[in-house]
Amino acid sequence: MESDIELHVDGRARQVRLDSRTTLLDALRDGLGATAPKKGCDHGQCGACTVLLDGRRVVTCLTFAIAHDGATVTTAEGLADGERLHPVQEAFIERDAFQCGFCTPGQVCSAVGMLAEVAEGRPSAATADLAGAVELSGEEIRERMSGNLCRCAAYGNIVDAIQDGAR
Ligand code: FES
Numbered sequence: 001m002e003s004d005i006e007l008h009v010d011g012r013a014r015q016v017r018l019d020s021r022t023t024l025l026d027a028l029r030d031g032l033g034a035t036a037p038k039k040g041c042d043h044g045q046c047g048a049c050t051v052l053l054d055g056r057r058v059v060t061c062l063t064f065a066i067a068h069d070g071a072t073v074t075t076a077e078g079l080a081d082g083e084r085l086h087p088v089q090e091a092f093i094e095r096d097a098f099q100c101g102f103c104t105p106g107q108v109c110s111a112v113g114m115l116a117e118v119a120e121g122r123p124s125a126a127t128a129d130l131a132g133a134v135e136l137s138g139e140e141i142r143e144r145m146s147g148n149l150c151r152c153a154a155y156g157n158i159v160d161a162i163q164d165g166a167r
């Protein structure tokens with residue numbers, strides 16, 4: 001069965017007709033030409049397909065597009081303000097936090113989503129003090145970014161970049 005849905009992708013309202021079984025990842029990439037989210041594993045295990053969906057980070061390969069008619073999607077491309085990069089994107093460049101770059105759009109979206117969760121005071125499994133403000137330690141970042149894999153192992157620089165991007 002096919003359905004028509006609308007998604008607001010990186011600031012633009014987009015309509016797409018799709019099979020009801022289409023994942024949000026395939027709707028974005030194949031239906032709407034948004035190539036920032038990458039298809040790594042297609043099984044929810046690598047994080048390469050991460051976007052911000054109504055402000056929350058999600059892996060789009062595990063999400064049906066039809067369940068999000070009318071939603072706002074921000075890909076790594078949409079994080080920039082015109083020519084001006086998002087502070088986390090700038091920090092990834094300055095810290096050389098990528099090598100092949102395939103995982104980077106998902107890493108950047110996940111980092112932005114994770115920093116919003118920290119700002120809201122949401123604890124993770126690595127948070128020692130559940131009553132106080134979350135300290136953005138390396139351990140805290142590693143735990144919160146554990147759903148995003150990088151086969152080039154740029155992890156050390158990614159942690160540094162996220163700490164810089166949060167300042
Ligand atoms: S492609 Fe979605 S988690 Fe790997």
Ligand code: FES
Nearest residue numbers: 099101103150151
């Ligand atoms: S930079 Fe290559 S997979 Fe992460």
